[in-house]
Amino acid sequence: MTTSATEPLAGATTASSSPASPRNRLLPASAWWIICTCLAILFVSPLLISLLSSLKTPAAAQAENPTLLPDQFSTENYQALQGVGVGIGSYITNSVLVALGTVIGTVILATTAGYGFEKYGFFGRRTAFMVIIAMLMIPFQAVVTPLYIVLNKLGLHNSLTGLTLVYITYQLPFALFVMRNAFAAVPLALEEAALMDGASSVRMFRQVMLPLVRPGVITVALFAFFAAWNEFFAALILLNDQSKYTLPVALTLLQGSLLGQISWGTLQAGVMVSMIPCVIIYAVLQRYYVAGMLSGGIK
Numbered sequence: 001m002t003t004s005a006t007e008p009l010a011g012a013t014t015a016s017s018s019p020a021s022p023r024n025r026l027l028p029a030s031a032w033w034i035i036c037t038c039l040a041i042l043f044v045s046p047l048l049i050s051l052l053s054s055l056k057t058p059a060a061a062q063a064e065n066p067t068l069l070p071d072q073f074s075t076e077n078y079q080a081l082q083g084v085g086v087g088i089g090s091y092i093t094n095s096v097l098v099a100l101g102t103v104i105g106t107v108i109l110a111t112t113a114g115y116g117f118e119k120y121g122f123f124g125r126r127t128a129f130m131v132i133i134a135m136l137m138i139p140f141q142a143v144v145t146p147l148y149i150v151l152n153k154l155g156l157h158n159s160l161t162g163l164t165l166v167y168i169t170y171q172l173p174f175a176l177f178v179m180r181n182a183f184a185a186v187p188l189a190l191e192e193a194a195l196m197d198g199a200s201s202v203r204m205f206r207q208v209m210l211p212l213v214r215p216g217v218i219t220v221a222l223f224a225f226f227a228a229w230n231e232f233f234a235a236l237i238l239l240n241d242q243s244k245y246t247l248p249v250a251l252t253l254l255q256g257s258l259l260g261q262i263s264w265g266t267l268q269a270g271v272m273v274s275m276i277p278c279v280i281i282y283a284v285l286q287r288y289y290v291a292g293m294l295s296g297g298i299k
Contacts, residue, residue: 047275054078054269061265077269084253084266086243088273091250094160095229095274098246101164102228103221106171110220111213113172114179115205119191129180135173144237151238158240166238167228175220182216183209218288226278247274 027035049068053061054077056070061077081088117129147166148157156162186209194204210217232248239245242253251270254263 050268050271053265054272056265058263058265061268062263077263077265078273080263080266081269081273084270085245085250088247088250088270090243091245091247092273094244095247098160098164098167098235099225099228101160102167102171103224105164105168106175106224107217107221109168109172110175110179111210111217113176115183115209117176118180118183129176132173133177135170136177140170140234144234147234148238157238158244160239160244163235163238163246164228166234167224167231171224171227174223178216178220178223179213182213186212215288218285222282222285225281229274229278 052068052070053066055073055075056066056077057072057074058076058080060066060071085091117125151157151159151162151166154162156165190208190212191204194208199208230248231246235246235249236252239249245253247270251267251274254267254270
């Protein structure tokens with residue numbers, strides 16, 4: 001009787017014990033922490049080196065055998081950025097205008113087109129969507145010459161407006177893909193309920209659908225901003241006027257005329273200035289970015 005009474009208890013204990021996760025079966029938790037810490041150090045160390053180099057004196061930054069830590073902290077490299085070209089403030093303004101224009105244009109086109117491709121059935125919908133997505137496989141370097149000719153014909157060459165249109169065009173396929181998946185994850189019953197309550201198509205799209213796909217919209221906006229803010233090749237080819245340079249192109253002006261000498265301290269200061277907006281924006285909107293990338297994965 002004692003044995004039979006204890007057997008169900010043992011079985012209940014076995015059933016209640018949760019199985020170990022696949023990750024814990026491979027390595028213990030301490031090993032995963034060590035691996036993640038090493039990877040974090042690997043990714044953060046270049047940024048830390050750039051920050052420390054920007055805080056050195058110009059002479060220390062140009063030393064043949066530079067040290068990791070500055071002998072004395074200095075902001076001379078950041079002050080020197082004001083003397084680059086027409087001034088670092090002008091280049092930051094150009095980058096902000098191009099990035100914001102790219103974000104606004106990409107978000108508007110991607111949300112409306114993504115909704116149309118997902119919710120409206122029209123002839124050639126699948127074919128048109130696949131053609132647009134196929135643009136992701138075409139490298140930008142292959143189409144830069146035709147784009148240069150088109151912008152020159154339209155009078156948009158060497159202008160921030162033309163550069164913004166190029167960025168919108170190149171960001172649109174991926175943005176459309178994200179937004180179509182985001183709208184596909186919205187249950188059809190919500191749309192039917194809004195229509196039964198008397199909402200028009202425009203009002204339903206604006207007040208019902210857009211709030212539900214907010215993570216996808218923010219993901220598209222983040223990708224568009226980062227691409228426009230950091231892009232170098234198109235801005236270098238399509239802009240000739242130095243006063244219209246964006247920040248990445250303006251940093252090339254730090255190369256001196258004496259045997260191609262580069263002011264490394266000032267360059268690192270420029271890198272830190274260009275990186276600050278990206279870090280802040282990503283840190284604030286990270287949770288939306290993760291949710292947006294996963295939207296539409298499980299319909």
